[in-house]
Amino acid sequence: MSRIGRTPITVPAGVEVKVSDANVVTVKGPKGTLEKPIDPKIGINIDGAIINVTRKSDAPQHRSLHGLSRSLVSNMVTGVTDGFKKELEINGVGLRATKEGKRLVMNLGYSHQVIIEETDTIAIDVPAPNRIVINGIDKQEVGQFAADVRRKRPPEPYKGKGIKYANEVIRRKEGKTGAK
Secondary structure (H helix, E strand, C coil), X not given: CCCCCCCCEECCCCCEEXXXXXXXXXXXXXXXXXXXXXXXXXXXXXXXXXXXXXXXXXXXXXXXXXXXXXXXXXXXXXXXHCCEEEEEEEECCCCEEEEECCEEEEECCCCCCEEEECCCCEEEEEEECCEEEEEECCHHHHHHHHHHHHHCCCCCCCCCCEEEECCCCCCCCXXXXXXX
Protein backbone atom coordinates (compact mmCIF):
# COMPACT_ATOMS: atom_id res chain seq x y z
CA MET A 1 0.00 0.00 0.00
CA SER A 2 1.03 3.54 -0.63
CA ARG A 3 2.10 5.25 2.58
CA ILE A 4 0.68 8.53 1.39
CA GLY A 5 -2.46 6.99 -0.12
CA ARG A 6 -3.53 5.06 2.96
CA THR A 7 -3.22 8.03 5.34
CA PRO A 8 -6.70 9.32 6.19
CA ILE A 9 -7.61 12.96 5.63
CA THR A 10 -9.30 14.75 8.52
CA VAL A 11 -11.88 17.33 7.51
CA PRO A 12 -11.93 20.39 9.80
CA ALA A 13 -15.18 21.95 11.02
CA GLY A 14 -16.81 24.26 8.48
CA VAL A 15 -15.61 22.27 5.47
CA GLU A 16 -18.07 20.29 3.34
CA VAL A 17 -16.84 17.48 1.04
CA LYS A 18 -19.00 15.80 -1.62
CA VAL A 19 -18.21 13.10 -4.18
CA SER A 20 -20.45 12.83 -7.25
CA ASP A 21 -21.21 9.67 -9.23
CA ALA A 22 -18.63 10.68 -11.86
CA ASN A 23 -15.96 10.75 -9.08
CA VAL A 24 -15.77 14.56 -9.00
CA VAL A 25 -14.74 15.81 -5.55
CA THR A 26 -16.20 19.14 -4.43
CA VAL A 27 -14.78 20.81 -1.33
CA LYS A 28 -16.50 23.89 0.08
CA GLY A 29 -14.94 25.89 2.92
CA PRO A 30 -14.60 29.37 4.36
CA LYS A 31 -12.19 30.58 1.64
CA GLY A 32 -14.09 29.21 -1.36
CA THR A 33 -15.02 26.13 -3.34
CA LEU A 34 -12.76 23.75 -5.26
CA GLU A 35 -13.80 21.00 -7.65
CA LYS A 36 -11.56 18.32 -9.15
CA PRO A 37 -12.26 15.11 -11.10
CA ILE A 38 -10.51 12.05 -9.69
CA ASP A 39 -9.77 8.96 -11.78
CA PRO A 40 -12.62 6.40 -11.54
CA LYS A 41 -10.11 3.67 -10.63
CA ILE A 42 -9.72 5.38 -7.24
CA GLY A 43 -12.43 5.18 -4.57
CA ILE A 44 -13.12 8.03 -2.14
CA ASN A 45 -15.01 7.15 1.05
CA ILE A 46 -16.30 9.83 3.43
CA ASP A 47 -16.98 8.72 7.02
CA GLY A 48 -18.05 11.79 8.98
CA ALA A 49 -14.95 13.97 9.31
CA ILE A 50 -12.51 11.46 7.79
CA ILE A 51 -11.83 10.79 4.11
CA ASN A 52 -10.18 7.53 3.00
CA VAL A 53 -8.79 7.07 -0.50
CA THR A 54 -8.70 3.48 -1.79
CA ARG A 55 -7.66 1.79 -5.01
CA LYS A 56 -9.36 -1.05 -6.87
CA SER A 57 -6.30 -3.28 -7.40
CA ASP A 58 -2.51 -3.44 -7.15
CA ALA A 59 -1.96 -2.70 -10.84
CA PRO A 60 0.95 -0.26 -11.38
CA GLN A 61 -1.35 2.44 -12.76
CA HIS A 62 -3.72 2.18 -9.78
CA ARG A 63 -0.80 2.27 -7.35
CA SER A 64 0.59 5.43 -8.95
CA LEU A 65 -2.80 7.16 -8.85
CA HIS A 66 -3.45 6.22 -5.21
CA GLY A 67 -1.02 8.63 -3.52
CA LEU A 68 -1.61 11.32 -6.12
CA SER A 69 -5.37 11.31 -5.60
CA ARG A 70 -5.01 11.44 -1.82
CA SER A 71 -2.61 14.41 -2.11
CA LEU A 72 -4.97 16.26 -4.45
CA VAL A 73 -7.94 15.86 -2.08
CA SER A 74 -5.80 16.82 0.92
CA ASN A 75 -4.56 19.95 -0.85
CA MET A 76 -8.14 20.90 -1.68
CA VAL A 77 -9.14 20.64 2.00
CA THR A 78 -6.08 22.66 3.07
CA GLY A 79 -6.72 25.27 0.36
CA VAL A 80 -10.30 26.06 1.36
CA THR A 81 -9.35 26.33 5.06
CA ASP A 82 -5.90 27.97 5.13
CA GLY A 83 -5.03 28.77 1.52
CA PHE A 84 -1.61 28.61 -0.09
CA LYS A 85 1.10 31.25 -0.36
CA LYS A 86 4.27 31.68 -2.43
CA GLU A 87 6.78 34.41 -1.66
CA LEU A 88 9.13 35.84 -4.29
CA GLU A 89 12.13 38.13 -3.82
CA ILE A 90 13.53 40.56 -6.37
CA ASN A 91 17.31 41.08 -6.22
CA GLY A 92 19.24 43.67 -8.22
CA VAL A 93 19.80 47.39 -8.50
CA GLY A 94 16.76 49.14 -9.97
CA LEU A 95 14.59 46.01 -9.99
CA ARG A 96 11.36 46.52 -8.05
CA ALA A 97 7.64 45.78 -8.01
CA THR A 98 4.54 47.79 -7.12
CA LYS A 99 0.85 47.04 -7.06
CA GLU A 100 -1.53 49.38 -8.88
CA GLY A 101 -5.11 48.30 -8.32
CA LYS A 102 -5.33 44.67 -9.49
CA ARG A 103 -2.10 44.86 -11.50
CA LEU A 104 1.43 43.89 -10.55
CA VAL A 105 3.82 46.36 -12.19
CA MET A 106 7.48 45.32 -12.23
CA ASN A 107 10.58 47.22 -13.34
CA LEU A 108 12.97 44.41 -14.25
CA GLY A 109 15.70 46.20 -16.18
CA TYR A 110 13.95 46.01 -19.53
CA SER A 111 13.05 49.04 -21.67
CA HIS A 112 9.43 48.57 -20.60
CA GLN A 113 7.51 47.70 -17.46
CA VAL A 114 6.26 44.14 -17.03
CA ILE A 115 2.57 44.10 -16.02
CA ILE A 116 0.70 41.03 -14.75
CA GLU A 117 -3.03 41.06 -13.97
CA GLU A 118 -4.47 39.53 -10.81
CA THR A 119 -7.05 36.79 -11.47
CA ASP A 120 -10.28 35.98 -9.60
CA THR A 121 -8.63 33.14 -7.67
CA ILE A 122 -5.14 34.63 -7.18
CA ALA A 123 -4.39 37.59 -4.91
CA ILE A 124 -1.10 39.48 -5.21
CA ASP A 125 0.43 41.48 -2.36
CA VAL A 126 3.58 43.63 -2.48
CA PRO A 127 4.65 44.34 1.14
CA ALA A 128 7.99 45.82 0.02
CA PRO A 129 9.43 46.90 -3.37
CA ASN A 130 11.55 43.75 -3.51
CA ARG A 131 8.98 41.21 -2.21
CA ILE A 132 5.92 39.69 -3.91
CA VAL A 133 3.42 37.45 -2.09
CA ILE A 134 0.98 35.34 -4.14
CA ASN A 135 -2.06 33.88 -2.32
CA GLY A 136 -4.82 31.52 -3.45
CA ILE A 137 -6.80 28.40 -2.57
CA ASP A 138 -5.62 26.12 -5.40
CA LYS A 139 -2.04 24.92 -4.78
CA GLN A 140 -1.35 24.14 -8.42
CA GLU A 141 -2.64 27.50 -9.63
CA VAL A 142 -0.62 29.46 -7.02
CA GLY A 143 2.56 27.57 -7.95
CA GLN A 144 2.02 28.08 -11.68
CA PHE A 145 1.32 31.81 -11.24
CA ALA A 146 4.49 32.20 -9.12
CA ALA A 147 6.50 30.33 -11.76
CA ASP A 148 5.11 32.64 -14.48
CA VAL A 149 6.14 35.73 -12.48
CA ARG A 150 9.61 34.26 -11.84
CA ARG A 151 10.00 33.47 -15.55
CA LYS A 152 9.87 37.21 -16.37
CA ARG A 153 13.42 37.62 -14.98
CA PRO A 154 14.95 34.37 -13.63
CA PRO A 155 17.95 34.77 -11.31
CA GLU A 156 21.33 34.65 -12.97
CA PRO A 157 24.19 32.67 -11.37
CA TYR A 158 26.94 35.32 -11.40
CA LYS A 159 25.46 38.16 -9.33
CA GLY A 160 22.12 36.62 -8.33
CA LYS A 161 20.03 39.34 -9.97
CA GLY A 162 16.44 38.51 -10.85
CA ILE A 163 13.28 37.10 -9.27
CA LYS A 164 13.67 34.07 -7.01
CA TYR A 165 11.54 32.18 -4.51
CA ALA A 166 12.06 33.31 -0.90
CA ASN A 167 13.45 29.93 0.15
CA GLU A 168 15.41 29.28 -3.08
CA VAL A 169 19.21 29.12 -2.99
CA ILE A 170 20.94 30.31 -6.14
CA ARG A 171 24.11 28.38 -6.95
CA ARG A 172 26.68 31.05 -7.67
CA LYS A 173 29.35 30.77 -10.33
CA GLU A 174 32.77 32.34 -10.28
CA GLY A 175 33.33 35.03 -12.88
CA LYS A 176 36.05 34.80 -15.50
CA THR A 177 39.58 35.50 -14.38
CA GLY A 178 42.21 37.32 -16.40
CA ALA A 179 44.88 35.07 -17.89
CA LYS A 180 48.42 36.31 -17.28
